[in-house]
Amino acid sequence: MTDVSFIGGLWGLLILVSLSTYIWRASGVVIAARINPDGALSQWFNCVAYGMLAGLISRIMLMPIGILAETPLADRLAALAAGFVLFWVFKRHMLPATLGATAVFLALTTLRSFGYL
Amino acid sequence: MPFFMVLASMMGYGSLARESGLSLGVSVVSSATVWGLPGQVAFAELFAVGAPVLAIMLASSMANLRFLPMSMSMLPLFRTDQRAWRWRYILVALMSINTWALTLRHGPAMPQDQRFHYYMGLCITCMTGGLIGTALGYLLAVSFPFFVIVSLIYLNPVYFIFLFSGVRHRNCILALLIGALLGPLFHLISPDWGLPFCGIIAGSAAFWIDKRMKASPGGPSL
Numbered sequence: 001m002t003d004v005s006f007i008g009g010l011w012g013l014l015i016l017v018s019l020s021t022y023i024w025r026a027s028g029v030v031i032a033a034r035i036n037p038d039g040a041l042s043q044w045f046n047c048v049a050y051g052m053l054a055g056l057i058s059r060i061m062l063m064p065i066g067i068l069a070e071t072p073l074a075d076r077l078a079a080l081a082a083g084f085v086l087f088w089v090f091k092r093h094m095l096p097a098t099l100g101a102t103a104v105f106l107a108l109t110t111l112r113s114f115g116y117l
Numbered sequence: 118m119p120f121f122m123v124l125a126s127m128m129g130y131g132s133l134a135r136e137s138g139l140s141l142g143v144s145v146v147s148s149a150t151v152w153g154l155p156g157q158v159a160f161a162e163l164f165a166v167g168a169p170v171l172a173i174m175l176a177s178s179m180a181n182l183r184f185l186p187m188s189m190s191m192l193p194l195f196r197t198d199q200r201a202w203r204w205r206y207i208l209v210a211l212m213s214i215n216t217w218a219l220t221l222r223h224g225p226a227m228p229q230d231q232r233f234h235y236y237m238g239l240c241i242t243c244m245t246g247g248l249i250g251t252a253l254g255y256l257l258a259v260s261f262p263f264f265v266i267v268s269l270i271y272l273n274p275v276y277f278i279f280l281f282s283g284v285r286h287r288n289c290i291l292a293l294l295i296g297a298l299l300g301p302l303f304h305l306i307s308p309d310w311g312l313p314f315c316g317i318i319a320g321s322a323a324f325w326i327d328k329r330m331k332a333s334p335g336g337p338s339l
Contacts, residue, residue, distance in 0.1 A: 038193075046289065052316025
């Protein structure tokens with residue numbers, strides 16, 4: 001564990017971490033106030049936000065860190081594929097797709113941890 | 118649905134935070150003040166391995182860099198509403214992928230004075246779910262088997278994939294597709310800087326391709 005005594009303990013560390021995250025949110029406000037909301041620059045930032053989020057989520061799916069990394073890639077993708085089938089069957093409704101994919105994933109990991117797969 | 122989504126994924130964080138040696142209070146408050154799972158995970162995991170304070174700050178900050186373009190693209194929706202604009206620094210503090218994506222989808226069609234209520238309602242719902250989830254995950258961590266915890270964590274990316282599958286604007290769809298392709302590749306090159314570069318390159322490519330397609334009606338001419 002990190003020595004946090006010199007910054008006032010765990011709460012001190014939390015304050016520093018929270019502030020270093022909030023910097024991005026606050027900078028967004030400062031810049032947003034100075035650009036034309038309907039302009040090209042604003043649209044570009046919108047695209048960058050979507051690109052960044054898609055990159056993050058795709059990385060979590062394909063190359064997870066932490067305990068998700070202990071599951072096989074095939075399970076994660078098979079469950080996702082099942083979700084897309086449901087997404088299409090239920091005419092682009094998120095709920096059945098999300099729950100279906102998670103249910104398939106739960107079933108696969110459960111079967112694996114009991115040694116059936 | 119967002120309530121249970123956030124509840125479930127923050128339960129995963131709660132159990133991680135406990136394993137990392139954070140206290141219950143710090144775990145719950147960190148969900149509220151950092152309010153972004155990748156940054157919180159970096160905070161908990163790096164603390165557990167004893168990384169220097171500055172490294173923890175940098176890593177969790179970089180993991181949440183996405184909030185910069187996100188807050189810039191969301192705020193214009195609130196700009197014409199005087200009251201909402203006064204709250205702008207609070208609005209962005211409460212923003213998550215969930216509240217951002219839903220507000221960008223439903224906000225533009227709403228009357229301007231209703232967006233603020235919609236957004237705040239959504240944020241309070243998500244935050245409540247997130248804080249309860251963190252506490253539950255922390256307190257129940259030991260009693261869940263592996264396959265339950267890992268499925269709770271899996272729920273999070275899957276939910277966002279389907280949330281983004283409903284996006285309609287062509288430049289956004291392009292950015293999502295290119296970003297999804299580049300994200301893992303850039304992560305291999307640099308785990309720290311890959312994501313911001315992925316966002317800038319995918320976003321710029323999508324923006325440019327969309328402009329080119331608009332400029333030449335009658336089909337894609339690239």
